[in-house]
Amino acid sequence: MALKKYFPVFVLPTLAAFTIAFAVPFILGLFLSFTEFTTVIDAQWVGVSNYIRAFSNADFLNALWFTVRFTVVSVITVNVIAFALATLLTKGLKGTNIFRTTFFMPNLIGGIVLGYIWQLIINGVLRFFDVTITYDPKYGFWGLVILMNWQLIGYMMIIYIAGIQNIPTDLQDASKVDGANRWQTLRNVTIPLVMPSITICLFLTITNSFKLFDQNLALTAGAPSKQTAMLALDIYNTFYGRIGWEGVGQAKAVIFFVIVAVISFIQLALTRRREIEQ
Amino acid sequence: MSTKEKNMLGRTLIYIVLTVIGIAFLSPVFIVLINSFKGKFFISEEPFSLPDKDTFAGLENYVSGLEKTGFFSAFGWSLFITVFSVLAIVLFTSMTAWYIVRVKNKFTKALYYVFVFSMIVPFQMVMFTMTKTAGELGLDTPWGIVLIYLGFGAGLAVFMFCGFLKSVPLEIEEAAMIDGCNPVQTFFMVVFPVLKPTAITVAILNAMWIWNDYLLPYLLIGSEYKTIPVAVQYLRGGYGSVDMGALMAMLVLSIIPIIIFYLFCQKYIIKGIVAGAVKG
Numbered sequence: 001m002a003l004k005k006y007f008p009v010f011v012l013p014t015l016a017a018f019t020i021a022f023a024v025p026f027i028l029g030l031f032l033s034f035t036e037f038t039t040v041i042d043a044q045w046v047g048v049s050n051y052i053r054a055f056s057n058a059d060f061l062n063a064l065w066f067t068v069r070f071t072v073v074s075v076i077t078v079n080v081i082a083f084a085l086a087t088l089l090t091k092g093l094k095g096t097n098i099f100r101t102t103f104f105m106p107n108l109i110g111g112i113v114l115g116y117i118w119q120l121i122i123n124g125v126l127r128f129f130d131v132t133i134t135y136d137p138k139y140g141f142w143g144l145v146i147l148m149n150w151q152l153i154g155y156m157m158i159i160y161i162a163g164i165q166n167i168p169t170d171l172q173d174a175s176k177v178d179g180a181n182r183w184q185t186l187r188n189v190t191i192p193l194v195m196p197s198i199t200i201c202l203f204l205t206i207t208n209s210f211k212l213f214d215q216n217l218a219l220t221a222g223a224p225s226k227q228t229a230m231l232a233l234d235i236y237n238t239f240y241g242r243i244g245w246e247g248v249g250q251a252k253a254v255i256f257f258v259i260v261a262v263i264s265f266i267q268l269a270l271t272r273r274r275e276i277e278q
Numbered sequence: 279m280s281t282k283e284k285n286m287l288g289r290t291l292i293y294i295v296l297t298v299i300g301i302a303f304l305s306p307v308f309i310v311l312i313n314s315f316k317g318k319f320f321i322s323e324e325p326f327s328l329p330d331k332d333t334f335a336g337l338e339n340y341v342s343g344l345e346k347t348g349f350f351s352a353f354g355w356s357l358f359i360t361v362f363s364v365l366a367i368v369l370f371t372s373m374t375a376w377y378i379v380r381v382k383n384k385f386t387k388a389l390y391y392v393f394v395f396s397m398i399v400p401f402q403m404v405m406f407t408m409t410k411t412a413g414e415l416g417l418d419t420p421w422g423i424v425l426i427y428l429g430f431g432a433g434l435a436v437f438m439f440c441g442f443l444k445s446v447p448l449e450i451e452e453a454a455m456i457d458g459c460n461p462v463q464t465f466f467m468v469v470f471p472v473l474k475p476t477a478i479t480v481a482i483l484n485a486m487w488i489w490n491d492y493l494l495p496y497l498l499i500g501s502e503y504k505t506i507p508v509a510v511q512y513l514r515g516g517y518g519s520v521d522m523g524a525l526m527a528m529l530v531l532s533i534i535p536i537i538i539f540y541l542f543c544q545k546y547i548i549k550g551i552v553a554g555a556v557k558g
Contacts, residue, residue: 003380003461010377010461014370014432015389020415021429022396025407032407040410085299088292101544102300105307108536108547110490112507113529116514117306120313120526124325150306155551162552200555211400214492218511235402236493250406257403264398 033250038243050251059226060252063234070141070230071209074148078205079198082153086160087190100161104154115218118147122219133220140220140228147215152208156201163197164190192274199271206267210260231256307533314339314530318523339523340531343513346524349531352509358420359505360489363427367435367484368477370428375439376469380451390440396433401493409497418498426498427488435480438554442476443469475553482543482550489536506532 003010028040033050035043054060085103089096106114122133122143133139167190175185191198213232216222222229222237229237235256238249312328313321320333329335343349378386412418412426446469454464470477492507500508510528514520540547 002455003377006461007377010373010465011389014374014428014436017370017425017429018393018396018432019429020411020417021408021426022399022404022432023392025404025411026396026399028407028411029404040407085296088296091292093289093292096296099296099300100548102303104548105537105540106303108486108490108540109533110492110507112490112492112511113532116510116525116529117310120321120325120522121306121309123322124309127322127325150303154303158548158551159555162555197555204555207398211402213401214490214507217492218514232400232402236405239406246406253400253402253405257399260400261398 029250030254032247033254034247036244036247038246046247050247051255053248054251054255057238057248057252059229059234059237060231062227063229063231066137066141066228067210067212067230070144070148070212071206073145074152074209075202075205077145078149078152078156079201081149082156082201083160085153085157086164089157090161090164100154100158102154103157106150107152107155109151111212111214112218114147114151115215118143118150119219122146134223137224137227140223143219144212144215144228144230147219148209148212151215152205156205159197159201159204160194163194167193195271195275199268199275202267202271203264206263207260210263231259310526310529310533314523314526316523316526318521321522321526335523339527342521343524343527343531346521347509347513347528348504349506349509349528352504352506353535355420355503356489356505359423359427359495360485362421362424363431363488364481364485366424366428367431368481371432371435371480372439372470372473372477373465374432375436375443376465378436379440379443390436393433393436396430397437405493405497412498418502420499420503423495423498426494427484430494431484431487434483438480439473439476442473446472478546479550479553482547483554 032040032043034045034047036046036050037043085099089100109117119133122139126132126135126139131139133143171189171193172185175189180188211232212230213236216228216230216233217236220228222233226234226237231252235249235252238245238252242249309325313325315335315337316329316333316339317335318339320329324333327333378390408426412422416422417425450468451464454468455461459467490507491505492511495503495505496508496511504512510525510532513525513528
């Protein structure tokens with residue numbers, strides 16, 4: 001086919017940009033995680049010592065634990081509320097479009113702006129108790145959970161609505177005729193049939209929660225004393241806040257990447273298996 | 279109670295629940311809006327009260343915020359970077375995806391998997407090395423960052439275009455080729471028009487990401503060219519005590535363009551999200 005010769009036109013621009021922005025930095029990053037460096041050129045091979053330092057770094061372990069807890073809580077709350085709203089909005093009631101529009105809106109606002117909006121509100125509420133959000137890590141934790149819910153519920157709701165609307169209505173009617181109650185219909189008909197939506201919503205909420213950075217930076221910036229810093233922020237602080245720790249920062253980044261990749265694969269494999277052919 | 283009455287009650291209840299949640303969703307933006315008109319020392323004091331004659335500050339916060347952040351230039355850079363990056367991503371990745379789907383060999387297959395792989399890699403993995411590499415190559419400019427966004431956005435975009443192209447029949451393309459079109463003509467006259475729905479989805483997902491992205495523009499061009507998120511964060515970060523008034527005003531100004539864009543393109547945005555999720 002004549003197309004094959006057109007490689008320079010069709011592939012080269014994307015491939016060149018991809019190589020510069022991703023491929024080279026990725027390989028270089030893997031390499032540098034085994035070295036000590038400050039400017040890339042002065043890299044000295046040190047084996048796995050960066051990884052050992054990363055895993056014995058209290059800030060990193062704290063950030064990892066904080067991120068895991070945050071992800072579990074946000075993934076559950078976001079998906080349960082989004083699914084509940086989606087069921088309410090697919091009952092065929094009139095005028096529900098305005099609610100769909102409203103619930104989705106926060107998703108378009110950027111993480112930095114979202115962080116400052118919620119900082120104002122949460123500090124406003126905490127004023128009644130004479131404290132601020134940086135007083136105790138639990139305020140920062142729940143602040144982030146509320147922010148994440150506000151941002152992602154609308155997005156996930158849209159995906160669930162599309163999934164629910166795809167279910168043939170005769171299936172739900174049939175289960176009613178067979179005498180199933182609402183809970184049974186939900187469990188045995190609706191949920192199995194929206195499994196593809198659940199797969200993608202879980203994937204999006206897990207990866208977005210795990211990789212959260214902007215919102216974390218704006219809402220608490222890790223305060224008090226790095227206790228509310230999530231993994232991405234901790235890696236950033238290691239790179240740009242501590243001279244001589246670049247290698248450790250890169251090792252932390254590799255660990256971060258591996259965790260995200262493994263979790264994504266496990267989740268996709270588990271939920272894909274539950275999807276049924278329609 | 280009859281079933282009809284029960285249904286009526288149920289419906290009213292649903293509307294009440296939805297309205298309460300709707301108010302909860304809108305109130306944060308409303309609270310920031312009212313605070314942007316209060317004197318800067320009253321904002322942290324009483325964030326939930328409406329401005330009164332003591333606390334009302336007119337447009338003072340907006341004036342000082344615009345001065346401190348250079349908001350209009352930030353808006354310009356955000357717009358420039360978003361528009362050109364999205365155009366570059368849609369154009370180049372759709373061409374690449376067509377090549378990958380139509381020229382089937384080991385190389386294109388490997389290429390496809392490398393692009394898909396890049397989607398799950400978090401930014402922090404390449405944050406430091408990418409910033410250095412791009413800096414060395416002189417890409418720390420608004421045009422340079424467009425190229426970087428093309429590279430970063432390529433994974434998802436190629437994946438989505440390939441997914442769609444697999445279901446596009448070959449016949450029309452072959453007819454065009456037989457009629458004497460070269461591949462470039464065939465792509466732009468026959469293939470690209472068919473790709474339009476996917477192109478809109480790709481454009482929306484990438485526009486939402488790039489417009490709101492903070493870390494990449496901050497690290498690469500932040501000292502010279504500030505985008506809106508970088509300008510807002512700068513207001514907070516740089517020096518001593520924070521001017522809450524200016525911050526509130528800038529938050530409002532950052533949200534306004536997004537809401538206008540949303541109200542005009544709502545249909546496409548929601549369709550795009552759904553299409554993107556199904557393909558993803």
